[in-house]
Amino acid sequence: MSWYGCRKTFGDDVGLVTRDISVSVNARILIMTTEILLKMVRNASIADIVSVIMDEEQLLLMLLQNVTLVLLSATLPNVVEFADWLGRARGGSEIHVCQTLKRPVPLQQYLYTGRDRRIRNKLPGGEEGRPI
Numbered sequence: 001m002s003w004y005g006c007r008k009t010f011g012d013d014v015g016l017v018t019r020d021i022s023v024s025v026n027a028r029i030l031i032m033t034t035e036i037l038l039k040m041v042r043n044a045s046i047a048d049i050v051s052v053i054m055d056e057e058q059l060l061l062m063l064l065q066n067v068t069l070v071l072l073s074a075t076l077p078n079v080v081e082f083a084d085w086l087g088r089a090r091g092g093s094e095i096h097v098c099q100t101l102k103r104p105v106p107l108q109q110y111l112y113t114g115r116d117r118r119i120r121n122k123l124p125g126g127e128e129g130r131p132i
Contacts, residue, residue, distance in 0.1 A: 003031050
């Protein structure tokens with residue numbers, strides 16, 4: 001979703017911060033590059049951050065072919081399909097998948113509504129939440 005799309009969905013309280021552009025930097029929702037987020041983390045300027053949503057698969061594709069990737073995920077359900085896609089997207093790179101179905105800590109998913117800054121295991125209408 002683009003900055004314009006987010007503003008259409010969430011209203012004017014959406015900002016954009018890149019190396020070249022800064023718009024509504026005090027908005028409740030900020031769209032930014034990974035580099036800007038890392039800079040903010042290093043400068044401790046995001047002490048009140050609540051959520052981060054990342055969509056950076058293109059970063060994996062932009063890396064040189066000789067760069068070895070070691071990817072970790074406790075929640076990726078289709079790891080073999082993802083590995084197959086990544087291998088093809090990186091020009092036929094050989095991909096090795098090492099996985100286990102053992103979970104020392106059970107995976108739990110909750111719904112965050114954002115309005116009252118609470119995380120719920122029930123949906124707003126009272127019905128039980130379910131895995132997404």
